[in-house]
Amino acid sequence: MEINEQAKSILSYGECCDHCLGRFFGKRSFGLSNDERGRGLKIALAIGENQPYTKFTGNCWVCGNFFDGVQEWAERVVRTVQGIEFSSFLIGCRVPPLIAENEEMVWSDLSLTEPEPFKSEVNREVGKAVSVLIGKTVDFKKPDIVIILDPASETAEVQINSVFFYGRYQKYERGIPQTHWDCRACKGEGCEKCNFTGAQYMDSVEELIGRPVITAFDAQNAVLHGAGREDIDARMIGTGRPFIMEVVEPKVRSFDLAALEQEINRAAEGRVSVSIKRWSDRAEVETLKSNKAHKKYRILVEVDGALPADEFANALKTLQGATIHQRTPERVAHRRADKIRERKVLDIEYYGQQDGKFVVEILGEAGLYIKELISGDGGRTRPSLTEILNRSAHVFSLDVVQVEGMKEGD
Numbered sequence: 001m002e003i004n005e006q007a008k009s010i011l012s013y014g015e016c017c018d019h020c021l022g023r024f025f026g027k028r029s030f031g032l033s034n035d036e037r038g039r040g041l042k043i044a045l046a047i048g049e050n051q052p053y054t055k056f057t058g059n060c061w062v063c064g065n066f067f068d069g070v071q072e073w074a075e076r077v078v079r080t081v082q083g084i085e086f087s088s089f090l091i092g093c094r095v096p097p098l099i100a101e102n103e104e105m106v107w108s109d110l111s112l113t114e115p116e117p118f119k120s121e122v123n124r125e126v127g128k129a130v131s132v133l134i135g136k137t138v139d140f141k142k143p144d145i146v147i148i149l150d151p152a153s154e155t156a157e158v159q160i161n162s163v164f165f166y167g168r169y170q171k172y173e174r175g176i177p178q179t180h181w182d183c184r185a186c187k188g189e190g191c192e193k194c195n196f197t198g199a200q201y202m203d204s205v206e207e208l209i210g211r212p213v214i215t216a217f218d219a220q221n222a223v224l225h226g227a228g229r230e231d232i233d234a235r236m237i238g239t240g241r242p243f244i245m246e247v248v249e250p251k252v253r254s255f256d257l258a259a260l261e262q263e264i265n266r267a268a269e270g271r272v273s274v275s276i277k278r279w280s281d282r283a284e285v286e287t288l289k290s291n292k293a294h295k296k297y298r299i300l301v302e303v304d305g306a307l308p309a310d311e312f313a314n315a316l317k318t319l320q321g322a323t324i325h326q327r328t329p330e331r332v333a334h335r336r337a338d339k340i341r342e343r344k345v346l347d348i349e350y351y352g353q354q355d356g357k358f359v360v361e362i363l364g365e366a367g368l369y370i371k372e373l374i375s376g377d378g379g380r381t382r383p384s385l386t387e388i389l390n391r392s393a394h395v396f397s398l399d400v401v402q403v404e405g406m407k408e409g410d
Ligand SMILES: [Zn+2]
Pocket: 016, 017, 018, 019, 020, 021, 060, 061, 062, 063, 064, 065, 066
């Protein structure tokens, strides 16, 4: 069917606005808006049939004259986003089912191949009008905020996208978990055991860093994504552990990162500290989490009975470069799959004695369980220092001193 024939058929369904008529051919010919396209078709039909052309003033059966209200929608959007800092945005729309049915019926009745859906014209036209009102740009890929129009209820709602920054943290105090743990007794609801806080531990690294962040960004929450995690009783010292902080629903997006770093470190009172390197994004969180970094540990080892230092040092040498077979340790078996992993001890060095304990530094392949490498975990880890010494050895204290990170920029 010719385009003119198709346009005529569409108009036979009922009165149709220029936008909707044009949109049925929305992917044909560039440099035109849908209403220009629609008006052009109506003019061509009027000339072809030698009929008078009149500007459309009726009630469109497809959209109910939605596009007369574009300016009003734009103003509603501007009111909705007041008090929120953003530089780019995107408009979305919950299409009323009736409008979707109307246009889909015509597409299939006339086998149209190049229509544009209602939704995309709405998003584009309201987006343009908002852009004119507030001078900010539409961004289809990574908008700061998304505003969803709901024609059915004549309301607009805002989704604020998270901001992210990348840094490293040190943890100087043992007994602080990396992220918030709900109280085991009440599962976070609050009970006598947790003093009605709902928390198993009063503070976590996430909260110590996150509280000033939530204030600074006027945000809902701050979520810490770490490059792995240390045990609750391990310190994280040396160059620190790489992390990305996700600031959830921030009303403020631009904040001086150096000032933020200062504020976090002041508030954490030496229990935790951060150095913030740069801004980051969601895609990098995935990279960070899949980053299989080698880690370096400094541990104090306690051995049963009296043991000459050179005998200890010789036993360590046996582990240098060794491949360790580790069955999932007893202590984490309840939350990890039970299997046997092979991990390498890349480097292991003896640093003398301290308070009757042996000081050791280990560079381990990602995923090597250090405590079990020493204790043997009842034979689940082999070889182990316990096995080599033929006497019980265990980790008295453990510090993570180095974790490889992401590109840190300048
Ligand atoms: Zn219409």
